[in-house]
Amino acid sequence: MEIMRRLYSTLGVKSYDAIVIGGDTPHALNKVRLPPIQAAYLAKAGKRVAVLERRHVLGGAAVTEEIIPGYKFSRASYALSLLRPQIANDLELKKHGLKVYHRDYSSFTPIRGSQRSLILGTDEIQNCKHIAQFSPKDAQVYLQYKEWMERMSKSIKPLLDSAPINLHKLTSGSLSALKPLVSLTKAAKF
Numbered sequence: 001m002e003i004m005r006r007l008y009s010t011l012g013v014k015s016y017d018a019i020v021i022g023g024d025t026p027h028a029l030n031k032v033r034l035p036p037i038q039a040a041y042l043a044k045a046g047k048r049v050a051v052l053e054r055r056h057v058l059g060g061a062a063v064t065e066e067i068i069p070g071y072k073f074s075r076a077s078y079a080l081s082l083l084r085p086q087i088a089n090d091l092e093l094k095k096h097g098l099k100v101y102h103r104d105y106s107s108f109t110p111i112r113g114s115q116r117s118l119i120l121g122t123d124e125i126q127n128c129k130h131i132a133q134f135s136p137k138d139a140q141v142y143l144q145y146k147e148w149m150e151r152m153s154k155s156i157k158p159l160l161d162s163a164p165i166n167l168h169k170l171t172s173g174s175l176s177a178l179k180p181l182v183s184l185t186k187a188a189k190f
Contacts, residue, residue: 017047023058040091086161 020039035051036058042049057063064074088098105121118134120127124143132139169176 015048016050018042018049020049020051023051023053023055023060037087037091044091084160 020035022035039049039051067073107120109118128139
């Protein structure tokens with residue numbers, strides 16, 4: 001009850017419909033069950049919600065902060081690419097200030113103990129050249145690999161927006177529990 005007394009004295013609210021513990025978005029902004037996304041849906045539905053976070057800012061891995069004066073660093077804001085469009089639309093995130101800035105480079109991997117690094121981005125020809133510095137054989141098959149990964153992603157992507165398989169229904173003999181897998185089997189051609 002001590003936490004409730006502190007909430008009341010800090011926020012002036014006597015009761016909440018929901019208290020959400022943690023404001024982190026750990027590399028998985030696609031999941032509706034994450035605390036800040038749950039809180040936002042509850043608030044949108046008219047519920048009084050308190051989000052308790054030990055840090056001074058919500059967002060965890062998705063936060064960009066000024067760590068050194070004058071320089072902002074992303075803890076892992078690349079995870080924003082995992083944000084499901086349906087969640088962004090439902091919560092009207094653009095209306096509330098969400099701006100996404102795309103960059104040309106998606107990956108920088110320095111090689112320990114050397115001046116070399118692997119840089120990957122949107123230019124596939126450049127990616128092949130960078131990979132060839134380390135493995136000409138891998139550079140030759142990189143585009144095939146990327147195409148295969150894109151096909152796999154397209155087949156799995158619909159599962160991100162569907163409910164998980166109901167194991168109780170499945171074990172009781174109901175084939176309707178397999179419905180979320182239909183899109184996967186239609187799209188999968190590996």
